[in-house]
Amino acid sequence: MGIPNYPIHLEDPQLQGFYDGLAAGELRLTADPDTGEWVWYPPEVVPGKPDTTLEWRAVSPEGSAYTFTTVTRSLLPGDHREEVPFTVVLFESDDAPGCRVPGVLVDADGVEPRCGMRLRFRPVPVGDHVIAGFQPA
Amino acid sequence: MKGNRIAITGVGETPFLRKGAEPLMQMMVRASLAAIADAGLKPSDIDGYIGNRMTPGSDDLGPAIGMKDRAFSAVCDVAGGTASAGQALILAQLAIEAGLATHVLVPYGIQSTKPGGVYGFHAKEPLKAALEMPVGFFGQPTYFASMANRYAHDHGMSEEELASVAITYRKWAVITPSAQRREPMGLEEYRQTQMISTPLRVADCCLTTDAACAYVVSAVERAKDMPHPVVQLAGVGIGTNNFPHGVLFTQNPCTYEYPGEASAKKAYAMAGVDPKDLDLAQVYDGFSISALVQTEMLGLCERGEGAKFYHAGHAAPGGRMPVNTSGGHMSGGYVPGINLLIEGVRQLRGQEGERQVPDARICGVAGLGGNSHSTAILTRN
Numbered sequence: 348m349g350i351p352n353y354p355i356h357l358e359d360p361q362l363q364g365f366y367d368g369l370a371a372g373e374l375r376l377t378a379d380p381d382t383g384e385w386v387w388y389p390p391e392v393v394p395g396k397p398d399t400t401l402e403w404r405a406v407s408p409e410g411s412a413y414t415f416t417t418v419t420r421s422l423l424p425g426d427h428r429e430e431v432p433f434t435v436v437l438f439e440s441d442d443a444p445g446c447r448v449p450g451v452l453v454d455a456d457g458v459e460p461r462c463g464m465r466l467r468f469r470p471v472p473v474g475d476h477v478i479a480g481f482q483p484a
Numbered sequence: 485m486k487g488n489r490i491a492i493t494g495v496g497e498t499p500f501l502r503k504g505a506e507p508l509m510q511m512m513v514r515a516s517l518a519a520i521a522d523a524g525l526k527p528s529d530i531d532g533y534i535g536n537r538m539t540p541g542s543d544d545l546g547p548a549i550g551m552k553d554r555a556f557s558a559v560c561d562v563a564g565g566t567a568s569a570g571q572a573l574i575l576a577q578l579a580i581e582a583g584l585a586t587h588v589l590v591p592y593g594i595q596s597t598k599p600g601g602v603y604g605f606h607a608k609e610p611l612k613a614a615l616e617m618p619v620g621f622f623g624q625p626t627y628f629a630s631m632a633n634r635y636a637h638d639h640g641m642s643e644e645e646l647a648s649v650a651i652t653y654r655k656w657a658v659i660t661p662s663a664q665r666r667e668p669m670g671l672e673e674y675r676q677t678q679m680i681s682t683p684l685r686v687a688d689c690c691l692t693t694d695a696a697c698a699y700v701v702s703a704v705e706r707a708k709d710m711p712h713p714v715v716q717l718a719g720v721g722i723g724t725n726n727f728p729h730g731v732l733f734t735q736n737p738c739t740y741e742y743p744g745e746a747s748a749k750k751a752y753a754m755a756g757v758d759p760k761d762l763d764l765a766q767v768y769d770g771f772s773i774s775a776l777v778q779t780e781m782l783g784l785c786e787r788g789e790g791a792k793f794y795h796a797g798h799a800a801p802g803g804r805m806p807v808n809t810s811g812g813h814m815s816g817g818y819v820p821g822i823n824l825l826i827e828g829v830r831q832l833r834g835q836e837g838e839r840q841v842p843d844a845r846i847c848g849v850a851g852l853g854g855n856s857h858s859t860a861i862l863t864r865n
Contacts (some may be wrong), residue, residue: 351620356613365615388611388731414634414739417682422603422623435621437630437734447734449621462637478618 349430350451352473353423361389364403369477374408374468376446377401387446406440408468409484413437413447415460434460438468438481450479458483487718487754490577491707492862493587494523494700495826500664500817503597504694509540509548511696512593516549519698524711525587530700532556532585534572538563539593549589556585565768565821565851566722568592568697570747570858573720576701586702592822593696611730624770625689627733629681631740632773636683638738638788643683645791647674649772650687650814652800657811659801659838664691665815688772690813697822699829704865714865715832718757718846721750723857732855740773743857744781744850751859752783757846759783762861764831764841765805765848766824769812778850779807782859806841821851825860832864 357363361377368375377389380402386393393399415436421427434452439445452460453471464483471480496518498504498511506514520527527550533542535557542557556579560567568590576588603623606612616622621630635641651674657663667673669687677686707714723743727736752758765782769775776790784805785793793799799807810816810827817823828847830836844864851858 351618353617353620355618358610358613362614388615388735414630416626416629416633418620418626419682420678420680421620422626423617423620424607433620435619435626445737449616449619449734451619462634476618
């Protein structure tokens with residue numbers, strides 16, 4: 348299995364918080380500081396609360412796959428033929444059910460991906476950056 | 485809004501091509517003129533225009549087709565099939581019933597081969613660029629593939645059942661002279677098409693098409709004096725959800741739960757008919773998975789039974805509920821939503837030759853675009 352290699356574009360600077368978390372070995376999601384509720388993905392404006400700045404909070408690295416797909420023809424701009432196949436999962440931490448984090452399935456040789464499979468978060472270095480990875484738990 | 489007040493009196497399109505030589509504007513003018521002529525009208529008879537945020541507006545296209553009085557013009561705010569197969573009809577009825585326009589033109593064109601490709605707009609979405617593209621979660625086939633795997637987990641779906649959606653539409657395309665892909669396709673040929681993102685193969689995806697389509701809307705009373713049998717709008721409904729584009733494919737609690745049940749409920753209520761009353765349907769088939777789910781939402785089968793419905797042959801030629809009778813977007817041609825609506829009109833006129841559904845009187849048309857969905861119920865007067 349391969350690993351996708353595509354640069355991270357942070358047009359919305361608040362999304363840096365996600366990658367600060369990866370650098371620290373943590374999976375961090377955004378929450379509304381007033382209510383404590385998860386607001387994920389972080390929208391440019393919190394619905395109905397334009398003055399609210401979301402907080403990044405670490406969540407449990409343990410969770411499960413809502414769904415997955417194994418990409419055999421990458422549709423990313425540019426030539427990525429060397430990087431396929433890879434499997435993308437939408438991961439839900441046990442601390443934040445319903446908040447899905449896309450990441451790459453790693454260390455899963457011989458494992459058939461499936462919805463509901465138990466996973467553990469693991470940052471994955473790719474070139475000069477780090478992406479979210481998940482390995483079978 | 486009441487049903488049976490407006491009719492689709494003219495339809496037209498350019499050839500469906502994998503790669504066309506003409507710019508979008510030229511194709512849209514051709515399709516518009518064809519629709520106006522089909523309605524037995526002159527361009528100067530058109531006094532209403534409903535465009536789309538993705539295509540040229542009436543400032544440019546109106547003069548190019550020879551409109552004289554652009555008394556009413558509007559732009560559909562929603563995307564894809566919802567716009568051309570639902571929202572445009574609502575706007576047309578509002579304009580006609582208010583006396584603002586007599587004959588309303590609705591054109592829509594697409595140039596899939598434009599620079600930047602069909603997925604270029606996804607790359608501009610900041611959340612996708614930051615969180616999804618670096619892990620390779622990118623492009624419609626990948627998004628919809630992840631839905632298909634979840635659907636299979638929730639309801640069960642074999643490869644053969646999934647394949648039967650594409651195979652069904654291809655059967656219709658084989659007997660449709662204007663269809664883009666007419667070579668027969670069985671399970672073996674399906675399996676030979678390239679896998680893009682499991683479980684979706686090339687054959688599970690809509691085509692890339694360069695083409696334009698257009699239709700003319702007039703009052704039912706006026707349509708009775710026009711060239712074709714009257715095909716009227718008996719019901720129409722729009723459904724929406726609150727997941728914007730950046731989160732639509734990941735954070736919707738059920739990612740394949742399009743707002744299709746809400747739109748169908750409104751359309752059936754307005755038309756005063758049930759799903760069992762339909763003679764045929766056109767279902768927005770961006771992908772096999774989204775088509776089979778909308779087939780369920782339109783009420784043609786139970787929820788969770790869509791793939792089995794296709795596998796049983798019900799939607800194929802000779803089946804009890806023909807679906808996408810010109811090959812749909814996956815084998816016929818992809819001009820989002822509008823070519824399916826036009827096929828519905830033509831079937832109800834009753835002159836479709838080999839693929840004609842016998843005694844077709846009521847057709848449901850489902851349109852999906854972004855986080856909105858439309859259902860239209862067309863009937864032959």
